[in-house]
Amino acid sequence: MNSLRNRRNPWALYESEVPHRRFRDPTCGVSPAEKLSPEQLQLLRNAFTCAEAEEKNDEETPNEWSKSKSWTRKERGMNLGEFLDVLRSVIGSDIEDTWAERFFNEVDISCTGRVRWQQLCSYLFLEYTERERASIPTAALLDAEPQIRHSPHNKREPTVRVVAVSHPPPLRYISVSKGGQITVWNSSLYILKSLGLAGDPREEVANTRRFRGWATDAVYMSNVHKVAIATDCRDLHFVNVSTASVFEDVHLFGFRSVLTALCYWHDAQCPERPPLLLMGDEKGGVHLMWFLIPSKGLFKNPSKKENSPQRIFFPDLSEHSDMVTYRHIPNVHQKPITRVMFEPSSNVIMTSSESSTTSVVFMTVTLKREPYIWKIREGAKCFDYTTLPGHRATILDVAIYQPVRQIFSYSRDAELRVWDISTHHCLKIVHLQFPCLQPGRIPEHGNFPFLLLSPPPSEHKQPHLVVGCKDYLALLSLAEAGRGGGGTGGEFGPDFQGGPALSCALYNPTLRQVVTGYADSSVSLWGVETGRRQLQILNAHGEEELTCMALDSSHRRLITGARNGTIKVWNSLNGLNLHKLEPVTDTEVTGVLCLHDNQLLAVGWSQRIAQYDIAAAKDLYVRARMSWKSSGVHTADILAVCQCSALGVIATASHNGEIVIWRLETQGPLLHLQRHTQAGEVPPVNSLLFLQHRAGNRKLRNKGVLVSSQGGFLSFWSITEQTHSYGQFYAPEQPGERVLSLSSDQPTNKILVSGDTAGWLQIWDISQYALDVQHESVCERPPMLQCWKAHKLGLVSVEVLELADRLLILTASSDGSAGLWTKDGDHVGSFGQELMWNITDPATYQRETHNLSKGKHEDGRTESDKVGSRKKRQDPDDPTNSGQTSQGDCCSKDNTSVQTASSSSLAESEYEQSQQPMYLCQDLCQKCRVRRHLFDDIDHCNHC
Known part of the structure; x- marks a missing residue:
């Protein structure tokens, strides 16, 4: 356990996390932050000021008001009617009442029925701050620490180019070193094979030919499954990669100049169109080579088969005119071409060089139009045109990542920068820690350090970036969509039905919302009457898994806890982050609950109870109070917490099976409970539930008022009698399972709902259960009313809710889905499904009744045969x-x-x-x- 109390900055966990994003249902209307102009805000301020002055003059003399100034400022405000009238006078009479009422409720977060100017300022400040933060997107790089692999076959020579080969699958990378060494890697950057380029056959000694030149560039010709490699020997090597056994099959030599840059294009939609190989050379010229029948080969087949590559002398290329057409455009640049690209839609060739007079040139293939020429003093080593200052060393490569409109740039000092195209902001700087880096020395690089794979091949779903430095490669994963940014509008993220693991859920009866929290740190708020998503928060706790949730006493604020010990308070109506609570440790928060006076209690792996006052909190950060006498009481991680206001107690349960009852008045332990087992093993307590109706009834409060789930057993406890055990029974439908969640109907507590690790839900009649002392060995069960398999995996949350004069059951599962059911087992629907339901119209229900599963058991009978x-x-x-x-x-x-x-x-x-x-x-x-x-x-x- 790592205590954060003595650290200099207890808020560091929040400062280092990925910023959250929120998305609101467009039907909720425009955010007030967007709708109100500065002039309208000034009119609002004047209206509030006049209202305060009016109240002073009507109720008190100046002297009296002066003495009670602080009280007046604290209590004075506008009710909903007054607020609506002011908004109509400021914005116009045509504003919608539902929008104005929602605006009022978002400001009146404490549910006092009145809003003050200070409250309105705080609300708008949060909105504007959120929108400003959201306007700067987050860098698309996902890997904080990229995978770095060494290429020993390079023999300390730098990698010139890396290409991605997707056929035959799976995905492979092929790197080409300056010395002509070809290395084949798998998608995780593990070496599969290595070979060298063939040398001059006249230098063959002892049946070996050694390549003695330097490679300058390489390109993957995907439709013919070859890699073309240019070298300073004025030649091209075509390497066949159509099979796992990579080999060189054609050697085109004798060019008039050294080829320095390559580009290849083919029309995937129209394969009969001749593909084009573009080559820039050291004299500033461009070579174009169209392959007329690529399905039969690039060149004519040799008259006789040889084990060595087919050698073609470039001046003899006319003999292959049936297979290839060649054209040369000389003197495009005054210096060697550093990069060549082709834009097929406009038939434009784009080239760059280090010439100051012809740095970047755009020209058509037909040369019928005047070329566009950019002049840059130092010339261009690479291009995707923009001006983004910040690098402190020569920029070696740039690439545009279109899905998130960002630019990657890489400099000679191994610094990778991510830029936003629209704002030109530098979003992220990554110093790649290649092992070859040495202080005070600049590492050697090839001419083309980048390989940006976006979109990736179909079998490799994650876009990524490969960077080469000397004889090392680095692989960095990329986000497929911007994760930072986004205001209160825009599209929702993916529906989570069957998506990321669901870790917690609850029902908000005031707003009639179901809230679901996920392992990927996202929160979704759904309208329970239709199943429509109203609000979504992504990266609520950065990238940490959500572990628990609760509501404040007004149900306007949502509290979430995460695996790293952070706790946040949100506005349930608009997703604004109101408070960040001080972490007690950097370990998991397993439970949060709110007392009647908006005092929050949090428990978890810290084994202690932390308290936070959010009723009086005005700052974003709220300090923890450790006034509870909880140090050393629990000797194992606390897994569950629940409250009984009628008895003035809370209960906590830990991993070692111990339950502690605490008195709210003294903040100290009152009672220790533990179920004894004959086998000696004590499973953890996963869930606790107080039966509030019994606790509030004088005749029943001494009976079994607390239910705990330990392993598969449900135990009923009295916390006031001398004998505490009032009954227990094994609940799951299958042996060896555990009950993860409990709920009961309010306010009568006639039924108990349990959900287990196999996805089964049981409804028990407990109206007459646990009213008499029951010996632990008896294990008498209450009558079971219903039982069905609600989800494929464990039920992390179940809740009974009363809506439209009927009882419904909310279920949430670790399989990523959350559903709504009638008490009879009819499936209303799953949150996130395409079709919405109407809670008052059973005809819109999905009606997948799961309580008669037809799956066969080992003994040959169906589930319906056994269950009846x-x-x-x-x-x-x-x-x-x-x-x-x-x-x-x-x-x-x-x-x-x-x-x-x-x-x-x-x-x-x-x-x-x-x-x-x-x-x-x-x-x-x-x-x-x-x-x-x-x-x-x-x-x-x-x-x-």
Whole structure:
């Protein structure tokens, strides 16, 4: 555990995180920050000032007001009606009442019913600050520490060019060193193969030919699966990469000058169009080579097959006129061409050189138009035209990354910069720590250090950038869309149905919103009546996983906790970050709850209780108060926390199975609870739930008021009686599972809902359960009302909510989906689905009933055979349900309590020793009249 209390800057965790982005539903209307002009803001200020002065004069004399000045300024404000009238007078009478009311609610975050000018200023300040921050996008680089690999085959020579080869799959990289060494890498930069360029056959000694020149450039010819490599020997080497065995098959030699830059284009939509190979040379000329029948080859096949590459003398190229057409454009530049590019839509050739008079030239292939010429004093080593000052050494390469409108530039001192095209801001600076870097020395580079792969080949989904320095390569992953930036509008991010793992969820009854939090640090707020997303916050805690959420007492503020110990408070209406709470440690926050006076409590792996006052907080940063006497009470990580206001207590539970009851008044421990097991192992407590109705009822508050889930067992506890255990039973449908989440209906607490690690949801009738002391070994279960498999993976959150005069169940799963169900198991829908529902119209429900799964079990029976008619179960209080069973049947046909869970009614020791499926009968065996015995088979009783 790493304590942050003694650090100089406890807020460093917030300062280093990726900024968040928020997106609002466009139907909510324009943000007030966009709609209000400076003149209108001045009129608003005058209106508030006049209102304050009016109240002073009407209610007090000047002297009296002077004595109570602070009180008046604190209490005075406008109610909703007054605020609407002022807005109409300032903006116009045509403003929508719903927009103005939403504006009022966003400002009145504490739900006092009045807003003051100071509150309005704070709200607008946050809005404008957020929008200004969001206007500067975040750099697209995802890797803080790129993978760096050494290329020993380069023999300390720099890499000239890296190309990406996607055929045959999977993706490979091919690097070409200055000395002509070719290295094949896999997508993770591990070497697969290496070979050298063929040398002059006249120098063959002992059946070996050594290449003695320097490579100048290389290009991948994707439609013919070859790599063309130019060297200072005035030649081109064509290397076949169509198979895993890379080899050189054509050597075109005898050019009049050294080729210094290459570019290749082919029309993927029209393969019959001749592809074009462009070559810039040392004399400033451009060579164009069209391959007429690329499907049959680049050149005529040799008359006889040889093991060595086919050698073609450049002056003899006319003999291959059926296969290739050649053209030369001389004297485009006065110095060697450093880069050549081709724009097919306009048939424009773009070239650069270090000439000050012809630095960059744009010309058409036909030369019918005058070329565009840029003159730069020092010439151009590379180009994508812009002026971005900042590098302190020669810029070796630049590339435009179109998906996020950013530019990458790389200088000789191994500094990589990311720029925003629209604002020319430098968004990020990365100093690549290549092992070959030495203090005071500039490393050697090839002419083309960059390979930008965007869009990537289909089988390699992540765009990335490869950088070469001397004989090393660095691989950096790129974001596919801007992660920083974005205001309150724009498109939502991806719907999370089946997406990133979902870690927490809750229901906001005041705003009628469902809030879901995800492992990728995003938050989505959904309208529960339609399933439509209203607000989304990306990177809420940078890139840290969200672990818990809670609401304040007004339900206008959302509190989120993360795996790195950070806690934030948000405006639930607009996504503004109101407060950042001081982290106690840099370890996981597992639970937050809000007391009635907006005092927040946070627990987690710190094993302590931290308190925060957000009621009086005016600053963005709120300090933690460690006044709770929690030091050393829990000896393991705290995993759960819940509150019972009627009894004035909270409960916390830890990884070692211990539950501690705390008195709110004294902030100290009151009671320790722990379930004893015969096996000796104590599983962690995953969830806690107070039954608030029982706690508030004088006749019931001494009964089982606290429910805990430990492993698969649900335990009911009294916290006031001498005997605390009031019942326990194993809840999951399958052996070895755990219950992750609990909920109950409010305010009656007649049912208990549990969700387990296998995705099953159970609804129990607890109206008469745990009202008498029950010995731990009995494990009597309450009647099960419903049971169905709600999700593929574990249910991290379940919640009972009352809406439109009906009970609904909210479920959230680690499989990335969140759903809404009726209490009978009908599926209303999944949040994020394409079609919205109407909560008052059952015809719009998805109606995927999961409580009769048809999957076969090992014994050959279907789930419906075992579970029976759970959904059609009669009310246990119905007098027509006599409970009679047919002769020979152990269970009533209408009784739905035959469970697939092995050990459902076993005492814990029996459960841990049980190895075969067992079944529980809730009714009497007709033969022996014994109740609640285990059955190897549904048709007969073990007791018999």
